[in-house]
Amino acid sequence: MKRTYINGTGCVSAQKTMNTAFLEEIIINENDNILELTLPDYKDFIAPAAGRRMAKGVKNGIVASARAMKEAGVENLDAIITGTGMGCSVDSEKFLKALLDNKEEFLTPTSFIQSTHNTVGGQIALGLQCKAYNFTYVNGAVSFESSLIDAKMQIDEGEAATVLVGGVEESADATMNLLQLSGAIKSKSEMPFSILGSETNGAVFSEGAMFFVLEDKKTATTYAELIDVSIYNVLEKDELETKLELFLKHNNFSIQDIDAVILGYNGDTEFDGYYNILSQGVFKEATQVYYKHLSGEFNTASAFGLWVASHIVKLQEVPSVLQVNGITSKHYKNILLYNQYRGQDHSFTLISQC
Amino acid sequence: MEALKQELKEKIINILNLEDVQIEDVNDNDALFGDGLGLDSIDALELIVMMDKDYGIKLADPKEGKAIFQSIETMAKYISENRTK
Numbered sequence: 001m002k003r004t005y006i007n008g009t010g011c012v013s014a015q016k017t018m019n020t021a022f023l024e025e026i027i028i029n030e031n032d033n034i035l036e037l038t039l040p041d042y043k044d045f046i047a048p049a050a051g052r053r054m055a056k057g058v059k060n061g062i063v064a065s066a067r068a069m070k071e072a073g074v075e076n077l078d079a080i081i082t083g084t085g086m087g088c089s090v091d092s093e094k095f096l097k098a099l100l101d102n103k104e105e106f107l108t109p110t111s112f113i114q115s116t117h118n119t120v121g122g123q124i125a126l127g128l129q130c131k132a133y134n135f136t137y138v139n140g141a142v143s144f145e146s147s148l149i150d151a152k153m154q155i156d157e158g159e160a161a162t163v164l165v166g167g168v169e170e171s172a173d174a175t176m177n178l179l180q181l182s183g184a185i186k187s188k189s190e191m192p193f194s195i196l197g198s199e200t201n202g203a204v205f206s207e208g209a210m211f212f213v214l215e216d217k218k219t220a221t222t223y224a225e226l227i228d229v230s231i232y233n234v235l236e237k238d239e240l241e242t243k244l245e246l247f248l249k250h251n252n253f254s255i256q257d258i259d260a261v262i263l264g265y266n267g268d269t270e271f272d273g274y275y276n277i278l279s280q281g282v283f284k285e286a287t288q289v290y291y292k293h294l295s296g297e298f299n300t301a302s303a304f305g306l307w308v309a310s311h312i313v314k315l316q317e318v319p320s321v322l323q324v325n326g327i328t329s330k331h332y333k334n335i336l337l338y339n340q341y342r343g344q345d346h347s348f349t350l351i352s353q354c
Numbered sequence: 355m356e357a358l359k360q361e362l363k364e365k366i367i368n369i370l371n372l373e374d375v376q377i378e379d380v381n382d383n384d385a386l387f388g389d390g391l392g393l394d395s396i397d398a399l400e401l402i403v404m405m406d407k408d409y410g411i412k413l414a415d416p417k418e419g420k421a422i423f424q425s426i427e428t429m430a431k432y433i434s435e436n437r438t439k
Contacts (some may be wrong), residue, residue, distance in 0.1 A: 048373055048374045049392060051373075052370070052371040052372060052373055053371065053396075102407065105407075106403050106406060106407040107403070108369075108399065108400050108403045109396055109399045109400065110396060110400060113396070
């Protein structure tokens with residue numbers, strides 16, 4: 001069975017994560033309940049004629065994938081695998097609004113064509129003229145992990161050597177309004193929004209696009225080896241440690257082997273208890289890392305977590321802004337990511353220095 | 355007629371999201387498709403819907419489109435002669 005290496009990354013997020021090393025120019029915004037994206041210069045990556053029909057999610061996906069491929073030095077792909085929970089929300093809303101406004105008449109094709117969940121993967125492939133395997137996973141908050149599992153299985157079995165895999169989400173006005181009404185997004189009146197010191201339900205939201213080049217060989221640009229990914233759609237709190245131990249045991253790891261744990265804390269007091277079980281339990285003495293105060297919450301925010309984990313392994317450093325408990329390690333060899341969203345869609349991802 | 359041409363230029367730039375095109379860049383007789391503005395078949399569908407929605411013109415015969423959508427000049431002429439809105 002072959003091994004899977006993370007050889008290139010690209011990240012468009014609420015932070016300046018393009019053309020920077022690793023979060024050296026971060027901005028912590030505790031005043032907005034929806035974090036705005038730091039937009040890249042699209043014209044560096046997409047011809048204006050090609051980009052005029054693309055919503056920001058598609059453009060961000062193209063930019064992040066191009067950055068990852070450039071870093072890995074690859075031009076040909078055996079697979080493009082995308083994860084997205086909500087898909088191309090902006091064009092979906094535009095199409096539905098036109099449908100309502102015009103009483104189901106005068107429907108134009110562009111927003112309909114661009115509204116499908118697989119638009120990002122499709123446009124990346126069109127830009128590259130890549131006719132290889134192209135798949136989009138729409139599995140809520142494990143959409144990205146589902147993509148990772150597919151990519152890893154294909155590399156493990158030798159069916160693919162170079163895979164582009166990513167997570168993309170875009171925020172759209174009506175969707176954000178509905179999430180605020182439902183309480184999934186924190187109320188504006190509750191600011192400032194502190195993730196770790198939160199006393200309220202809901203999360204601060206955002207959007208982003210994170211892509212990774214996974215390959216079956218280690219190269220000069222390798223960040224880490226992707227050891228394993230596991231997902232659980234439903235998990236009770238009292239099952240969490242058992243499932244974690246089983247996951248680690250399956251990979252011949254123990255709790256003591258983990259140098260840092262990256263937790264998806266999002267400031268939702270109703271569900272952050274899942275993370276507390278690990279941070280106050282088996283990983284009490286380990287380096288604990290959080291990231292959603294920088295990225296915001298969205299269905300594929302855990303891809304930002306993997307971007308953070310990859311950089312920690314490569315640079316052997318946990319910036320203080322990411323630290324939960326102030327405990328640091330001399331060496332970051334094995335890193336575990338744990339994420340869940342509103343008590344569902346749990347995932348463990350394990351990467352290792354190589 | 356001049357006001358209609360101006361209106362069409364604004365609508366086309368806006369509806370087709372021609373970010374890098376200004377109204378003054380579009381001449382009345384420039385080709386809309388091919389070498390001119392470089393519009394494509396999806397844009398043609400957008401223009402057909404726009405004609406129906408904004409001017410009450412339903413293009414029943416697709417063959418008519420080629421002549422009507424040749425330029426701003428031809429569009430304005432056809433709209434002014436056939437509009438119901």
